[in-house]
Amino acid sequence: MPSYIVTLKNDATDEQIAEAKQRAKDQGGQIGHEYTLIKGFQVILPEGTVSTLESIEHVEAVELDQEAQHPLSLADLVKHGRPPLSADALLASARFTLSLLPIRLAHRIQALRNLPYIVVSNPNVSRIYNNYQHSLSTLLPWQGGTISNLDDEIHFTEVLAELVQTHTDTIPVLARGFLECRKYISPAEVTRFLDEHLRARIGTRLIAEHHIALHFSSTPYLDRAKAAAAASNPDTVPDPPPPPPPASYIGVIDTALRPASLVDSCGNFVADICELSYGVRPRWVVDGEPDTTFAFVPSHLEYILTELLKNAFRATVENGMSREPVVITVAPEPPEVKPAPSSSSSSPSPSSKHTEGQKDESRGRDAPIAPLDDNAPGVTIRIRDRGGGISSDVLPNIWSYSFTTFNNDSDDALPGSGSWGGGGGGADDALSVISAASNGASSIAGLGYGLPLSRAYAEYFGGGIAVQSLHGWGTDVYLRLKGVGRIE
Amino acid sequence: MPRFSVHNVKTPARLMAGIAHRIRDMQRLPYVVVTNPHINEVYDLYYTAFDTFRKVKEIKTTEDNDRFCKTIRSMLKAHLPVIPKLAMGILECNGLMDASELDKFMNTILRSRISRRVIAEQHLALTDTFNASWFSPGAKLSESEFIGEVFLKCVAKDVVERVAHTVRDILQHAYGSDVMLPEVRIDGHLDANFPYILSHLEYIIGELLRNSVQAVAERYHHDRNKKIPPGTKPPPIQVTICESSQHVIIRISDQGGGIHREVLPYLWSFSKGPASQQILANLGKVPKMAATMQELQVADEQQHHNPITTASSSRHNPGKNPNPNPGTTSSGMPAVGSESIEFDGQPPSAQAPGGDPNSSLASLASRPPNLRLGMGLPLSRVYAEYWAGSLALHSLEGYGVDAFLQISKLGNKNEQLTTRASMDAV
Numbered sequence: 001m002p003s004y005i006v007t008l009k010n011d012a013t014d015e016q017i018a019e020a021k022q023r024a025k026d027q028g029g030q031i032g033h034e035y036t037l038i039k040g041f042q043v044i045l046p047e048g049t050v051s052t053l054e055s056i057e058h059v060e061a062v063e064l065d066q067e068a069q070h071p072l073s074l075a076d077l078v079k080h081g082r083p084p085l086s087a088d089a090l091l092a093s094a095r096f097t098l099s100l101l102p103i104r105l106a107h108r109i110q111a112l113r114n115l116p117y118i119v120v121s122n123p124n125v126s127r128i129y130n131n132y133q134h135s136l137s138t139l140l141p142w143q144g145g146t147i148s149n150l151d152d153e154i155h156f157t158e159v160l161a162e163l164v165q166t167h168t169d170t171i172p173v174l175a176r177g178f179l180e181c182r183k184y185i186s187p188a189e190v191t192r193f194l195d196e197h198l199r200a201r202i203g204t205r206l207i208a209e210h211h212i213a214l215h216f217s218s219t220p221y222l223d224r225a226k227a228a229a230a231a232s233n234p235d236t237v238p239d240p241p242p243p244p245p246p247a248s249y250i251g252v253i254d255t256a257l258r259p260a261s262l263v264d265s266c267g268n269f270v271a272d273i274c275e276l277s278y279g280v281r282p283r284w285v286v287d288g289e290p291d292t293t294f295a296f297v298p299s300h301l302e303y304i305l306t307e308l309l310k311n312a313f314r315a316t317v318e319n320g321m322s323r324e325p326v327v328i329t330v331a332p333e334p335p336e337v338k339p340a341p342s343s344s345s346s347s348p349s350p351s352s353k354h355t356e357g358q359k360d361e362s363r364g365r366d367a368p369i370a371p372l373d374d375n376a377p378g379v380t381i382r383i384r385d386r387g388g389g390i391s392s393d394v395l396p397n398i399w400s401y402s403f404t405t406f407n408n409d410s411d412d413a414l415p416g417s418g419s420w421g422g423g424g425g426g427a428d429d430a431l432s433v434i435s436a437a438s439n440g441a442s443s444i445a446g447l448g449y450g451l452p453l454s455r456a457y458a459e460y461f462g463g464g465i466a467v468q469s470l471h472g473w474g475t476d477v478y479l480r481l482k483g484v485g486r487i488e
Numbered sequence: 489m490p491r492f493s494v495h496n497v498k499t500p501a502r503l504m505a506g507i508a509h510r511i512r513d514m515q516r517l518p519y520v521v522v523t524n525p526h527i528n529e530v531y532d533l534y535y536t537a538f539d540t541f542r543k544v545k546e547i548k549t550t551e552d553n554d555r556f557c558k559t560i561r562s563m564l565k566a567h568l569p570v571i572p573k574l575a576m577g578i579l580e581c582n583g584l585m586d587a588s589e590l591d592k593f594m595n596t597i598l599r600s601r602i603s604r605r606v607i608a609e610q611h612l613a614l615t616d617t618f619n620a621s622w623f624s625p626g627a628k629l630s631e632s633e634f635i636g637e638v639f640l641k642c643v644a645k646d647v648v649e650r651v652a653h654t655v656r657d658i659l660q661h662a663y664g665s666d667v668m669l670p671e672v673r674i675d676g677h678l679d680a681n682f683p684y685i686l687s688h689l690e691y692i693i694g695e696l697l698r699n700s701v702q703a704v705a706e707r708y709h710h711d712r713n714k715k716i717p718p719g720t721k722p723p724p725i726q727v728t729i730c731e732s733s734q735h736v737i738i739r740i741s742d743q744g745g746g747i748h749r750e751v752l753p754y755l756w757s758f759s760k761g762p763a764s765q766q767i768l769a770n771l772g773k774v775p776k777m778a779a780t781m782q783e784l785q786v787a788d789e790q791q792h793h794n795p796i797t798t799a800s801s802s803r804h805n806p807g808k809n810p811n812p813n814p815g816t817t818s819s820g821m822p823a824v825g826s827e828s829i830e831f832d833g834q835p836p837s838a839q840a841p842g843g844d845p846n847s848s849l850a851s852l853a854s855r856p857p858n859l860r861l862g863m864g865l866p867l868s869r870v871y872a873e874y875w876a877g878s879l880a881l882h883s884l885e886g887y888g889v890d891a892f893l894q895i896s897k898l899g900n901k902n903e904q905l906t907t908r909a910s911m912d913a914v
Contacts (some may be wrong), residue, residue, distance in 0.1 A: 080913070331887030331888075334885065380885060389732075468892055471730070471732040472730050473728065473730035480880050
């Protein structure tokens with residue numbers, strides 16, 4: 001049975017607290033820990049009874065309890081060891097993942113619930129809301145029991161994979177939904193919601209995809225695959241497994257990621273699109289220290305680089321400067337001998353808005369995943385283009401989500417057709433559509449979400465993005481990435 | 489065009505209002521801060537200034553005005569040390585008051601100081617023009633001549649080149665001939681120009697270039713950094729000038745290794761946290777600081793090579809009365825815009841070595857590289873933002889720094905000055 005933490009309002013009296021506890025017991029609940037610093041208690045409640053508690057007037061909030069009593073850190077993700085994971089380690093990872101996910105989903109649901117009624121009634125937003133509820137209800141039964149054998153683990157991983165799959169197009173659907181609701185919710189509110197939501201989503205997907213990746217590089221899985229291949233009965237061979245990842249990978253983390261290589265592959269991808277849309281292929285140069293490697297999540301960096309290079313290439317071509325290469329400088333941070341004090345220049349952690357004050361230190365449920373240690377060597381990547389820069393009237397909007405620039409007349413406008421870039425509407429659409437089509441995994445391309453989302457990814461592990469425009473000349477983008485840590 | 493009589497008469501009132509407000513600001517600071525000897529000296533200076541100005545009679549005659557001008561000049565001179573004194577005071581008060589409050593105070597007083605000094609200098613310049621032999625009231629003036637104009641047309645490329653030359657001279661002199669200094673290369677819109685107070689612009693660019701050249705030279709010098717083979721040519725500093733309809737942006741890009749993350753939080757603050765003690769020791773060695781290019785002038789012996797004052801004077805009076813005395817106006821008054829105005833009429837560049845006390849500016853100019861004062865950036869930003877511009881820095885730690893100086897082309901600067909003066913009077 002799920003465990004909850006019930007918090008009462010600050011001005012609740014002792015009798016009111018006692019009354020709430022009694023109510024919980026009446027429902028068949030079991031009171032666990034009673035807090036002294038805050039007015040609240042922990043209770044294990046039977047299914048379906050939670051809403052009764054929520055309706056008590058003095059109750060501030062009822063939240064799923066988190067079993068792990070420490071803020072989530074990346075150390076936890078890699079503590080199960082380097083692949084291939086043994087059966088025990090794999091089970092431990094599964095159990096750990098299970099402990100983290102439901103609470104994160106619960107928070108998303110709560111955030112959605114707090115949006116205006118008319119907004120959540122929108123079919124698109126409602127669909128996403130239902131997705132989250134469905135996912136949570138799929139996971140909750142698992143919470144009661146435990147993953148004790150490999151069959152359980154396989155089943156659990158399948159559930160995870162379905163979860164990841166279901167939520168793949170959350171962003172474009174939400175975007176369309178908010179667009180349709182723009183009369184009922186202000187751009188500032190949407191930006192606030194999306195910022196929080198998308199950042200949380202990064203973490204949730206990370207945890208799930210990480211376990212899935214560990215699963216596919218685990219000993220039990222590999223053994224099964226070998227056995228199935230040896231049996232060579234076409235009927236029993238499962239779907240071809242993904243090729244085992246390189247040795248430097250732990251789950252979704254590549255401990256030896258070389259940004260310069262990723263720049264080149266993303267550059268080629270974006271340059272191909274440019275060639276298709278504009279007939280011109282921009283050039284780029286990588287300088288600084290191209291052979292730098294660090295530990296990071298490749299899919300994140302790939303997304304960021306693709307978006308930033310798209311901006312740079314498009315601007316360069318539209319400014320008629322395609323002969324001038326885009327210069328990308330890779331600058332590794334020098335290793336720090338002693339732990340560095342936190343720098344004021346890095347953006348505040350997005351979780352600082354979340355964590356419920358100082359009530360309970362262990363409540364860092366929605367906190368972004370902390371890097372392994374402060375000494376995690378990072379990298380700064382500067383992308384310098386001759387694309388003519390960003391004009392000062394557009395500049396304040398570059399970090400908001402694209403719906404703000406849609407014209408009010410057309411509800412049929414495809415996301416992406418109004419992106420703030422502004423130049424060459426036709427080519428803009430073509431670029432977005434083509435890139436969306438070819439980049440099958442990520443239909444978020446071309447939404448005008450590129451910059452704010454990239455920043456969310458960069459900031460997730462303590463980095464950030466800064467944009468400096470020289471209007472009339474070009475733009476410099478500074479991508480600071482904190483490594484996810486030194487992993488032995 | 490500014491009208492002579494109106495501007496002249498209002499000057500004492502404007503100056504007094506600004507001073508009064510700053511005195512009030514200081515009176516509100518915590519007792520422990522204002523009793524710091526340095527801050528206290530500044531407080532006394534301001535108090536005296538107010539007292540002096542309030543005794544000035546309404547200006548009705550030329551003699552009245554001459555007396556007033558004399559007062560202004562001596563005031564400008566007496567207040568030269570205000571900046572380093574305030575800076576020292578703030579460093580000593582580390583921990584006694586919230587750093588951001590201190591910064592707010594410092595920014596306010598520095599901004600107010602800029603406006604008062606420029607108003608004062610504008611008044612002096614107006615007087616000069618009025619007194620100039622070629623001027624007659626009511627005469628039509630061509631567009632290129634402005635009465636009491638303190639803003640000069642600055643061609644970005646020229647200013648950068650001149651400043652780069654001076655900075656490299658000073659640093660080469662200080663480091664010795666065996667240290668290789670990086671070149672400064674300029675690209676972009678080379679014709680870009682805009683009206684500005686030349687000494688302010690030169691100060692900002694001077695500080696930025698100085699930071700860059702020093703960082704690169706030290707990073708690529710074999711003695712400091714054993715990984716660099718001896719004789720390696722340091723990578724050049726790239727300056728890009730970008731002009732649009734509303735702004736001119738000057739980007740200075742170096743490969744000096746970036747800013748250390750421990751320094752980063754204090755970069756723009758006058759409070760320096762852990763580094764306070766060392767900086768205090770350095771500041772004590774600098775007698776006065778006027779925050780102009782003249783501080784960056786090469787030491788006395790090399791003054792005859794000084795390209796700066798010659799250039800500014802030729803701009804100040806385009807085509808009219810070729811000026812025999814560099815650094816002065818045609819009537820022998822000192823060049824407008826320089827804070828180190830000599831009231832005895834001697835231009836700074838022509839003085840004998842070790843003569844006038846204001847030549848001590850030269851000692852700041854040739855301050856050795858290890859004399860890190862920590863004020864260049866926050867002070868430059870005050871100047872940049874004063875004229876509706878901005879100064880931003882992006883550091884690639886381990887690689888280098890990009891500095892972006894944005895200058896606004898919009899608006900009539902003279903009008904801005906008057907508006908600012910009335911705003912500062914609040």
